[in-house]
Amino acid sequence: MWGRLRREYFSQDEGPVSEETKTGAAMRRSVSPQGLASRPGPRLERRMNIYRFDFQGAALEALPSGALHWAEAGLLCVSDLHLCKSERMARRGGELLPPYDTRDTLARLDQDIAQTGAKIVVCLGDSFDDPWAAASLDEGDRLWLARLQAGRRWVWIEGNHDPGALGLGGEYRASLSEGPLIFRHIACERGDPGEVSGHYHPKARISARGKTMTRACFLTDGVRLMLPAYGTYTGGLSWTDPALRKLFGPAAQAFLTGPKIYAVPVPAG
């Protein structure tokens, strides 16, 4: 029951003070926003750190940032961006968190788009923390998003946080079918083969030699695939949580995001 172990604001490493452990999230955030002008052409080959796997006949790549790349289709998929989360919390009378989450998430997305040269970008739902948040996007970020959308197909899948159209460019859909894959926000109980979903923010936790490492992760059992949350201000749900267990078969695998992607079987019990 590792799922019970995580606590709010405590989801990350709690190793000995002297041993700094970088988490997947921290690594992902180490991307700098400078020099990210989109350069055309697939440049992925230069990056050693991707994890290639076959899913329902599609040759997919898990990127260390938590994005999914389908080279053959020129498709990049990211889930749970939760843009403008800090704004929403402030609006609702909550904490006044550092208001830099949107630009940080966009910077990473910018880099992934530039590096993959994707022609289709699918945002798998919960792209904004709520429908009003999209309206609060500041002018600079709005332009940045428009620039990313220019010259490529952009699909917003609706999520529970952001149902309906948000008044930004791109298509709005409940789900999207592309070849053998079907993209939707929340995994269906019945388990369509080839389903790619988000929503749960799956996260792996590995303890060894007195050190505990927590990383956002992809989950798959070959029938469905779940993406980690991509947004900067996102937490996670343990890979062994009952809610996730009941969605995946017994031989589920996790791909851990971070400086290097590791494929690990999801532990039993």
Add this chain to the structure above:
Amino acid sequence: MELPAAITGWFDRRGWTIHPHQQAMLDRSGDPALLLIAPTGGGKTMAGFLPTLAELADEPRPGLHTLYVSPLKALAADIRRNLSSPIEEAGLPIRVEDRTGDTSQTQKKRQRADPPHILLTTPESLALLLSYEDAHLTFAGLQRVVVDEIHALAESKRGDQLMLALARLQSVVPGLRRVGLSATVEDPGAIAQFLARHPDPCEILHADPGPEPDIAMLPTKAAPPWGGGGGVYAIPEVLAEVKRHKTTLIFHNTRAQAEIYFHNLWLQNDESLPIGIHHGSLAREQRARVEGAMVAGELKAIVCTGSLDLGIDWGDVDLVIQVGAPKNVKRLVQRIGRANHRYNAPSKALLVPANRFEIVECVAALEAVKARSLDGDPRPQGPKDVLCQHILIAASAGPVEPDALYAEMTSAGAYARLERADFDACLDMVATGGYALRAYDRWQRLKEQGDGTWALRDPRAAQKIRMNIGTIQDTDTLKVRLKNRMGGRPLGEVEEAFAATLTKGDTFLIGGQVVRYEGLREMTVEVTRNADKPPKIATFMGTKFATSTQLTGRILDMFRDRDWAGLPAHTASWLDLQARVSKLPVRDRLLIESFPDMGREYTCVYGFAGRNAMQTLGLLVTQRMDRMDLAPIGFVSTDYAVLIWSLERLKDPAPLFAEENLREDFETWLTGNAVMKRTFKAVANVAGMLDRRTMGQTKSGRQATFSSDILYDTLLKYDPDHLLMKITREEALRGLVDFGRIEEMLDRTKGRVDHMVLDRVTPLSAPLFLEPGRVPVQGGAAERILAEETARLLAEAGLS
């Protein structure tokens, strides 16, 4: 002031006479501020309350008269019981109630409308009271505030919060008189300044300190081991002393050590002497049972930690045993005071050094106690995160006027030198977030009204602010329970990180028993007694103290003078051998030894800067050694030295300890450090920028919440000069990082390095080889472990 007849009658019936310091407190009861320094058992609390009893006996009147604040909830309840006997027996018309986190909601509500004459509370409960709009009504007519154990409060943010609260109270009732009750401290003047309204004077009254304590090292048959802690070698002698005395308190420096010692004590306790254990990680029920048994005189001894340092008159303690180096003379003296709560009887204490080096420290501590020379660091300025929280508390009670609030805050001693600009920055952060990117203009928490006052934008926010009041940080711990159908008996708590390393069947020590880990259920560690393996040691947060500057200084002076008078022969000859083959470290020089052993090169740095600073020094020096291609592999640190092992020999240590180099490395290292992230979380909680999460809220919305580390990283990247980052830095420097002690070391050695190159391990460095807590140096450790663990998991699953 004369005592009313009712009270003198009560004294007479008991056959008591009033102590001189109690009379002095009565005589000066009109003073705006008064500090009483008295040893434990000196009738300190009665001295604090006598003026209140006298005033209310003379002039009964409704409403709150005296507010009593103590750091412990238990103390408030205890005082209520103690006050009830004079009040009832003398027939005084006085109502006494306590108000803590344990008080019921109905009771609390009633207390606000109809306060008792004497209200006993804690700093947090007082802050909460002040956050209500009717606070001025509750406290109208308040005459006196009594702050108990003020020496303990003055060492933490809780004290700063309390003093800001008193400043606020004083605005409501300008005639408020303040009284502080303190144990023996090194600088009473500093405590007086802390207590009094700035710049009011504060008279300091000293009670008779009582006779010299009877304190010595416990002679043992076996010599202490060369390294490690625990003091297990002395158990036969300790048991003999326990038998000889009525009640013995056996103090340990850490909870883990207390657990191990207790376990070993019972293995040798052939006569089954009733001995209990008490520390902060044990379940409240467990602790209460031990406390009860102790007051009832059913226990011969209690193995304990700092959890018994404060308060509560503990039955008939006639011996205190300190196991392990005392680390700090002031705390040792306060602990010794636990033995014999009867006034004018000498306290009796025995020291049990855990290893050879600690013998030296114990001797130094004995001399310091004899010389009545206490140690302590000057109080830093009041921390700004507490100030931020106070602004929010004030705003919850009603609109605040910045000029008035600033004036009020600077009347607290700790904030007397607060710059207006710093105050404004705090107000800005509380109101708008204080970010370089002005994002929350519409959603400010506090808004300026037309009349220059600031008020909550949304009054409902007050509820949330109240839930976050306080400066005590909950460590991330999980409860431990015995597993059974009924839910199980609570045993205590372990750190979450420790729990994460357990797998079913693992065993660990808690509350003196070895238990078997069965699993986790709803944030609770479930265990059984079916333990069949030697225990892992539970790690407990607790506080890990560094040896004080005074004690390390005394040791260095002993080395300079070759004064082995108080030392056993084995220790004296060990130090003589060190002097022959190498050198003894002295105060104004930095001794560094280099020698090979088992194919590795060792460097031992005798910095004598306390464990936290030595740990930091180890991290910094190995970093630079890595850049010098000396291939450092790891290091271990103690209060006195850091021992580094590397593949290459260090030829010239001087550049390693050049002040500018150390400082530069430190700056880079600090920002990425886990200590900073941990500190950031605490600071953000206190400053009200991050809500404190409660267990109940944890279960919902799991995906929606994320680590505070992410916020730290985000600020570091986009807004590194944010006020929270500045506060975090100030805090980290003082606490675990303790760079201040490194600077103190550099200052006293001034680049005078003695580098001894030798061909083998030296006598003084040998114990370090036995020290636990080795730190590996390679930066990519986490990645390597993850890669190996992945391979193992894959192999296990038959996938490789």
